[in-house]
Amino acid sequence: MTIKPSTAAVLSNVDGLSALDRARRNKLMLGLFLPIQNCGWSPSFAPRTTSWHFDYNARLAVRADEFGFDLAFGLALWTGKGGMGGKLKYWETTLDPLMTVAGMAALTNNLMLVSTVHILYGWHPLHLAKFGATLSHMSDGRWGVNIVTGYATGEFQKFGKEQIEHDLRYVMAAEFTEQMLRLWEVDENVSISGNYWRMENAFCTPKPARGRPILVNAGSSPAGIEFAAKYCDLMFITSPAGAEIEAALAAFPAQTAQIKELARRHGREIKIIVNPLLICRETEKEVRDEQRRITEAVDIEALDGMMVSQRSGDNKSWRGHQREQRAVGGNIQLFGTPSQVVDWCVRLHKAGVDGIHLSFFDFAPGLEYFGARVLPLLKQAGLRN
Numbered sequence: 262m263t264i265k266p267s268t269a270a271v272l273s274n275v276d277g278l279s280a281l282d283r284a285r286r287n288k289l290m291l292g293l294f295l296p297i298q299n300c301g302w303s304p305s306f307a308p309r310t311t312s313w314h315f316d317y318n319a320r321l322a323v324r325a326d327e328f329g330f331d332l333a334f335g336l337a338l339w340t341g342k343g344g345m346g347g348k349l350k351y352w353e354t355t356l357d358p359l360m361t362v363a364g365m366a367a368l369t370n371n372l373m374l375v376s377t378v379h380i381l382y383g384w385h386p387l388h389l390a391k392f393g394a395t396l397s398h399m400s401d402g403r404w405g406v407n408i409v410t411g412y413a414t415g416e417f418q419k420f421g422k423e424q425i426e427h428d429l430r431y432v433m434a435a436e437f438t439e440q441m442l443r444l445w446e447v448d449e450n451v452s453i454s455g456n457y458w459r460m461e462n463a464f465c466t467p468k469p470a471r472g473r474p475i476l477v478n479a480g481s482s483p484a485g486i487e488f489a490a491k492y493c494d495l496m497f498i499t500s501p502a503g504a505e506i507e508a509a510l511a512a513f514p515a516q517t518a519q520i521k522e523l524a525r526r527h528g529r530e531i532k533i534i535v536n537p538l539l540i541c542r543e544t545e546k547e548v549r550d551e552q553r554r555i556t557e558a559v560d561i562e563a564l565d566g567m568m569v570s571q572r573s574g575d576n577k578s579w580r581g582h583q584r585e586q587r588a589v590g591g592n593i594q595l596f597g598t599p600s601q602v603v604d605w606c607v608r609l610h611k612a613g614v615d616g617i618h619l620s621f622f623d624f625a626p627g628l629e630y631f632g633a634r635v636l637p638l639l640k641q642a643g644l645r646n
């Protein structure tokens with residue numbers, strides 16, 4: 262059997278930059294929020310191609326890579342049978358993001374591949390240090406981890422654990438992260454007796470390829486923001502003013518300035534990313550028609566289940582989001598023509614946002630349309646190289 266060498270290792274070496282440095286060359290980073298859970302971000306029956314299957318997501322990642330996107334990642338969810346409810350069984354079926362990006366490493370060349378990991382559900386820092394170093398080599402230094410602490414009610418119990426108090430989770434996440442970083446840095450056996458994890462003569466080799474893997478977080482609380490400012494390269498924020506773009510644009514400058522200032526105090530730089538859902542068409546009428554098509558076919562029970570789930574957790578994100586906005590989805594909503602979308606992107610950038618991580622109702626055609634009609638305008642606007 263002939264083994265085909267991965268093009269990833271060869272091609273991503275061309276400019277000698279790490280994935281993060283390459284992404285930083287663009288004023289506005291571009292990410293793809295992989296729909297590795299059933300129904301993507303919209304509990305609607307309206308017909309679409311979107312699928313949680315690996316094959317579908319792998320094709321999306323390859324297309325995003327070809328369009329020059331910087332980042333792809335997906336959620337980590339541990340819903341029970343029936344997911345968040347309704348006939349759709351919203352979010353019942355989910356791929357694991359750590360395994361998913363492993364499969365995408367050899368298929369892509371430039372994308373940062375980020376895995377969401379609930380580090381408090383039974384992981385040891387040595388596990389993630391080793392798995393992460395392996396993924397880093399598989400992707401030629403393009404792997405990163407989105408560290409989540411588990412806000413959803415009932416998830417800890419699925420692992421036989423009790424829910425941990427919100428701020429304590431971030432204290433534990435800090436200890437976990439520091440131990441993992443040490444294992445990546447030190448070329449000696451490591452012995453640490455922490456408050457929550459211990460290790461004796463632990464050693465991680467290989468070290469990650471091309472330096473420390475990218476660290477990501479998506480908090481909204483003071484504890485979540487402090488964690489991100491201290492350790493993370495990328496931070497996802499949600500609009501405290503809800504999903505409507507004008508309200509979000511008004512709220513972002515203060516929020517992004519505060520986070521970046523906190524990072525500076527730690528001697529660090531952090532890039533801030535938001536995750537809009539995009540409905541983009543040639544005319545505003547077509548946009549409204551598409552929005553109506555999705556909303557009119559909403560699965561009410563699934564929508565209610567989703568609202569309850571996000572409100573019953575102890576998370577500070579998504580608080581300003583209205584029920585009717587969640588029917589379509591997106592932490593913010595960019596519903597407009599290509600030039601309107603680009604105008605919003607320019608304003609987002611001015612508001613301190615360094616990247617947009619995109620989702621679509623119908624991913625494959627949505628991504629193609631974005632690549633053909635919006636991307637060239639983003640380049641003209643000087644937001645992309």
Ligand SMILES: Cc1cc2nc3c(=O)[nH]c(=O)nc-3n(C[C@H](O)[C@H](O)[C@H](O)COP(=O)(O)O)c2cc1C
Nearest residue numbers: 336337377409412479480481482485497576577578
């Ligand atoms: C873009 C984005 C992606 C997230 N992905 C996940 C995820 O996959 N799994 C999860 O349990 N929480 C996820 N979260 C929730 C966050 O980890 C966090 O719990 C939430 O934003 C609340 O922040 P806080 O803990 O600072 O209140 C995500 C949040 C955002 C904004």
